[in-house]
Amino acid sequence: METLSYRELADRWEVSLAAAKARVRRSGWIRVWQNDGTARVQVPDGAFPSEEEKESVSLGDTVPSEEPTTEPATDLATLSATLLATLRLLEQERERSSLLEREAREFAVRLSASEVRADLEAKRAERAEVELRGLREPATHPLREPATYRGYAKPKRSLLHWLLKL
Structure with a gap:
């Protein structure tokens, strides 16, 4: 150490x-x-790595191989077949994507229609509640609240109360 x-x-x-x-x-x-x-x-x-370990670390084989593994004609045929298959898959994915986009638009239209219906129902419910509240509550003066004293009308003070300041 x-x-x-x-x-x-x-x-x-x-x-x-x-x-x-x-x-x-x-x-x-x-x-x-x-x-x-x-x-x-x-x-x-x-x-710390030792000097031997530093020297033994190789960066890989930098010498290119002498001969290709397959013939160029075979490579070209394989590449063209792979390219055609990839193009077919791409076209299938485009069709699938357009179908999904169309379904998403239709869903958005249905969703917006249901939201509009829900808003209308909420407004109707509010109006009905206001109408019911108007039937239940007694009419009061719009600018002042009725004076209450423990749930009853506030008693008027007499002259005696004023004089004694009670």
Whole structure:
């Protein structure tokens, strides 16, 4: 196990200091603060690839193959058959799409008609409710509410009440 500073880790990984700190935090490695204020990280063995591993990493086979796997005439025939099949599928999907669009338009028309009917029914219900409310409630003056005193008409004060200020 090695103990390295964040700067040393950033140099080894060839990343910025902030990236090195983030990687240490994500990895959950132990950090130790020294008396001079620097932080050192305990890096487990195998955190850095060895020189042999770096050299053995290949980027793949970059040499083109010498001979094609099939003849060009066969490839052309296969490609044209695939293209025709794809065009047929495309035409089927277009027909299906136009059918679905037509059904969606018809549904939208039916939905809007039912919404209009529902609005009319709601307005009729409101008018009926207003008519019933008018039949149930007694006619009152439109500008003032009737004075009530615990559910009864408010008693008038006599001269005696005024004099005694009760």
